[in-house]
Amino acid sequence: MSCDYRALANAGVQKISPYEPGKPIETLERELGISNSxxxxxxxxxxxxxxLALKAITGMLPELALYPDGGGFALREAIAAKLRVSADIVxxxxxxxxxxxxxxxAYLAPGFSAVFSEHAFAVYPLAVMATGATPRIAKANAANHAMPYGHDLNALREAIDATTRLVFIANPNNPTGTWLTRQALTAFLDSVPEDVLVVLDEAYSEYVGHDDYPDAIAWxxxxxxxxxxxxxxxxxxxAGLxxxxALSHPQVADMLNRVRQPFNTNMLAQAAAIASLEDADHILRSVALNDEGLAFLTQACTERDLRYIPSVGNFLCIEVGDGAKVYQDLLREGVIVRPIASYGLPQYLRVSIGTAKDNQRFIKALDKVQGR
Ligand SMILES: Cc1ncc(COP(=O)(O)O)c(C=O)c1O
Incomplete structure (x- = not known):
């Protein structure tokens, strides 16, 4: 082959390091010939x-030959009603x-830039670089800060320049689990020029119980x-669906709608999401389980003198020394966690909060591989 097809790709795409997802259970078990992982x-x-979501999905199965409602009318209405916003901003x-x-x-192109923090969610650089725009990466908080490795809003503000169209902020952030208060974020928003769009990624917001955690939708x-x-x-x-x-100004929603695939969300996902919004009990149980699991894991770390990054998400970053090695050792124990060297934190592993049984199994495996 004389043609280099990588060299033909857009310059921004060539610079992207591919996203590394968590290893699926089936892959691990196939690779190591183990079970019960x-x-x-x-x-x-x-x-x-x-x-309720499972029931809604079952009800939709006979409809699968049809295209979904591309505009997702019913789900947008349900989200709007739940969050007390107008459907045209969804x-x-x-x-x-x-x-x-x-x-x-919609908002980036070569010559423009987007600002985000060190140790921020990995999709921000991917999304930015694919457009040919320039990522401008702000320094995160220092390791000895109360929110170690978390977003530093002053640094993010300073990274904004005349080329900046977007700022990405995860609250709480993945993988660090660190979060930003209402006061800090409003001060930041007050300081940002109005032609710079601020994307507040609240993927884990429902888990956060702090009084100071903002209700950003009200802003x-x-x-x-x-x-x-x-x-x-x-x-x-x-996650599987x-x-x-996004909730945004209707003009922004209009622009997003122009670049959206006509049928970007599927019929089962729309039905399941509508049903899920009605199940407040499931949310309460999920929060309670997460709170218990987070308390168990942080307590286990404290007892073992293991440093961790304080988290309000459904995951915890634990300092283990050589993260890559401990990750591999845990795999052999049938426990898959997430190494985060690609996030600039090679000494940490990120563990998602599981059931009480799975959390205990993780700690037991960690004790074994660390020789305790
Ligand atoms: C901070 C953050 N934002 C966004 C996402 C994307 O999640 P999804 O595409 O499943 O909605 C994730 C997934 O892990 C995340 O951690």
Whole structure:
């Protein structure tokens, strides 16, 4: 072959390092010839989806020969009613990942830039670079900060320049689990020029119980440059169906709608999401299980003198020394977690909060591989 097909790709695409997802259980078991493994690597809900969602999916199965409602009318109405916003500000995506990419595609191009933090969610650089725009990466908090490795809003503000069209902020952030207060974020939004769109990624917001955690949706009127993204993949337990959404100024929603695939969200996902919104009990149980699991894991770390990054998400980053080695050793124990060297944190592993049984199994395996 004389042609280099990599060299033919857009310059931005050539620079992308591919996303590394959590290893699926089937892959691990096939590779190592083991069984009974657990996966605590992708921040999924250990309770699974709401039973109401499962029922809704079953009801839709006979309709599968038909295209879904491309505009997702019923789901957009349900989201709008639940969050007390107008449906014309809701844009649906094939996961919130899709929405992040729609935002990048609509607002970035070569010559523009997008700002985000070190150790921020890995999809931001992918979405930005695919458009040929320039990522401008702000320094994160220092390791000894109260929110170690978390977003530093002053650094993010300073990274904004005349080329900047977008700022991505995850609250809480994945993988660090760190979060930003209402006061800090409003001060930041007040300081950002109104022609710079601020994307507030709230994939894990439903897990956060702090009084100081903002209700950013209430700010949408006040800050027309604010975009809030949410997902059904985390607390709603629908990661496999791929459904998420953005809330934005209607003009922004109009632009996102222009670059959206006509049928970007599928029929089962739409039906399951509508049903999930009605199951407040499932959310309460999911939060309670997560709170218990997080308390168990942080306590276990404290007892073992293991440093961890304080988290308000459904995951915890634990300092283990050589993250790559401990990750491999845990795999041999049938426990899949997430190495985060690609996030600039090679000494940490990120573990998703599982059931009580799975959390205990993780700690037991960690003790074994670390010789305790
Ligand atoms: C901070 C953050 N934002 C967005 C997403 C995307 O999730 P999804 O595309 O499943 O909605 C994730 C997934 O892990 C995430 O951690």
């Amino acid at each position: 657990i996966k605590l690597a992708s921040n999924e809900n250990p309770l699974g989806p709401s039973p 844009t649906l995506g094939n996961g919130s990942n899709d929405v992040l990419e729609l935002i990048a595609r 949408l009127q006040q800050y027309p440059n604010l975009i809030v993204t949410r997902t059904f993949s985390k607390i709603y337990g629908l 791929r459904i998420g959404f």
